[in-house]
Amino acid sequence: MRQLLNTLFVTSEDIYLSLDGENVVANRESAVVARYPLHTLSAILSFSYKGASPALMGACCTRGISLSFCTPWGKFLARATGEANGNVLLRRTQYRIADDVGQSCRIARYMVFGKVYNARWCLERIKRDHKMRVDGEVLAQTSGKLKDLLPQIAAETDLESLRGLEGAAATLYFGAFPQMILGDATLFAFSGRSRRPPRDPMNALLSFAYSLLAHDCASGLESVGLDSYVGFLHRDRPGRSSLALDLMEELRPCIAERFVLSLVNNRMLKASDFEWRESGGVYLKDNARRLFLSKWQERKKESITHPFLNEKLPWGLVPYVQALLLARYLREDLDAYPPFLWK
Secondary structure, three states, X not given: OEEEOOEEEEOOOOEEEEEEOOEEEEEXXXXXXXXXXXXXXXXXXXXXXXXXOHHHHHHHHHHOOEEEEEOOOOOEXXXXXXOOOOHXXXXXXXXXXXXXXXXXXXXXXXXXXXXXXXXXXXXXXXXXXXOOOOOHHHHHHHHHHHHHHHHHHHHOOOHHHHHHHHHHHHHHHHHHHHHHOOOOXXXXXXXXXXXXXXXXXXXXXXXXXXXXXXXXXXXXXXXOOOOOOOOOOOOOOOOOOHHHHHHHHOOHHHHHHHHHHHHHHOOOOOHHHEEEOOOOOEEEOHHHHHHHHHHHHHHHHOEEEOOOOOOEEEHHHHHHHHHHHHHHHHOOOOOOOOOOOOO
């Protein structure tokens, strides 16, 4: 269990939450593990199978404390809501900003800034950690060009121009991406992004990782009361969780791409783990997908010091914390949305 931003995160699968007077009590079997005064909390997010007592749900609804439930894997399940739902004000703010292209750009540029910043540091980390195995000049040149784009992104006020800068940065970054592949260069040869369907094993891995990350971002947004389908950078499209795609932009390099590279560079996958279909698509087989998911969950448990909060937390909570920070910005509790800037 961890308290961040006045939010109680229950990360243990076997914790049952109950109410004792003005306190939320964490129980494991018949023993009390911890207790927290309700007046210190604005939200509770539980990843436990055990759930919470009806009395606690009622107390949270009465006091305006958001109580949300996710599976231990991070899938959003439900949120306890009383007669009056305070999240309606948050969502109305979200919708108004999404309808205003200028205000949308103001938020989107922070997310794009975070994406390009983190992509640059992925290159820098590879250059530093494997300097004898990579072309340091190529990585340094690409890193420098990405660095030069950051002030332009931070100052951009036009949404279409911002998308152009994001596209230019992605072209630069993926142009240098093969330099970061230190595993089987033949099997995982990479000449650019391909999707729907992925055309090679590396793209198959990236697409799967992006899907998992988008899922975690959507769960984080829904858990804090935001509508994951109404975005700022990605515009409305039926069936697309646009705000989740916005939020995951800054997390793609440091969570999804670094994870895929770790699997490839540690030679955890081989050609027999992939299925080449007549349509031209390449997909992970069931056994490889299970391995991928297992390693993904392990990575989510590893700790990271959050650059804005300066507190340690598991990687798996990063999308939820960023969703909380976004909600706080929309409520005007923060002057600006702080993207996740990894080093």
